[in-house]
Amino acid sequence: MDRILRGIMKYRQTDRKKMVEQFEIVKNRPEPKAVFFTCMDSRMIPTRFTETNVGDMFVVRNAGNIIPHSQHFVDEATTNEPAALELGCVVNDIRHIIVCGHSDCKAMNLLYALQCEEFSSQKNRRISPLRAWLSAHASSSLSKFQQLEMTGFDKPLVFHAETQMRKFVAYIDPEDKFCIADKLSQVNCLQQLQNIASYGFLKKRLEKHQLHIHALWFDIYTGDIYYFSRQNKRFVDVNEVTINMLEKEVLKYYS
Incomplete structure (x- = not known):
């Protein structure tokens, strides 16, 4: 202190x-331009690595940069994340939602360990709010990762995008640069786009291209930031070589 x-x-x-x-x-x-979801990890400082300033973004942080799927909420039972989506995208008419995961994510390491039945047992979930949070709201990410693992990591995954009919394909770490938990972190990041699109109060905006969802991934060891390019079907390092290509993609699909 x-x-x-x-x-x-x-x-x-x-x-x-x-x-x-x-x-x-x-x-x-x-006039904020984005709602930015990221992990609560102390090494993640999104306003610094995006060079954003006062009034530029709504920032929402939790363990594992997770936005629970709408199916988990009935009546008035909810959590902070969908409330933040409504405040940002409906009340303040923000047009871009960004989910940013990162390497060496402790929440993702724990999620990977939850594949063990004993570790993820009801008894253990009751004494660990973090295990309960991940078991309830990140199990879809783990299932998606297991699909990837079964194919030897070289087959693409398919995610729902802005609508059920609109989908995108993703190759996860095709160059095999990252560890298992980091691959899971990237899958989890993309799964959140699908979760965001499940909310009915965003449906019309997403269908009319008035609202756009994006994924970033931050490598804390190199400082490199990756943007998920639907055109390239993978996370692309944002650098001096790729920036023009990525800007053209954003202008084409998200303007």
């Missing part, structure tokens, strides 16, 4: 004035 308090004092001496100036500019009329 001492480090936090000293950080606040440093902020007061360095960044505070600039931030207040930015608050004045956006004031009561912020």
Whole structure:
């Protein structure tokens, strides 16, 4: 806590004035461009690696960057994530939703371990909110990953996109650069796009191309950021070589 308090004092001496100036500019009329879902991992600082600023994004964080499927909610029982989707995309008319996973994700490591029946037993879920959260809301990601594992990791997976009729194909780590848990993390990231599209209050916007869903993946060891390219059917490293191609894809499909 001492480090936090000293950080606040440093902020007061360095960044505070600039931030207040930015608050004045956006004031009561912020125009955020994206709802950004990512993991609560302390190594993930999305506003830094996207160079976004005050008023640019709604950021929602949890263990494993998971957006539960709408089937889990009846009546008024819900969680923060769909509420954030409504606040961002309906109330504030934000047009882009981004889900960002990352390497060495502790939640994904735990999800992989939940394949063990004893580890994922009801008894263990009752003493571990994290295991219960993952068992309830990330089991679809694990099932999708198991499909991939059964084929030797070289066959594509198919995900529903904005509608049930619209689908996209994904090759997961075709160059075999990442470990098993990282492959699962990438599958989980794409599964969340399918989960987002399950919400009825987003249906018309998705069908009319007024709302777009994207996936990013961050390698914490190299600092590289990957964008899932539906055109290339895989996560593509965003760099000086690929940026023009990716920008053209975004303008073509998501403008």
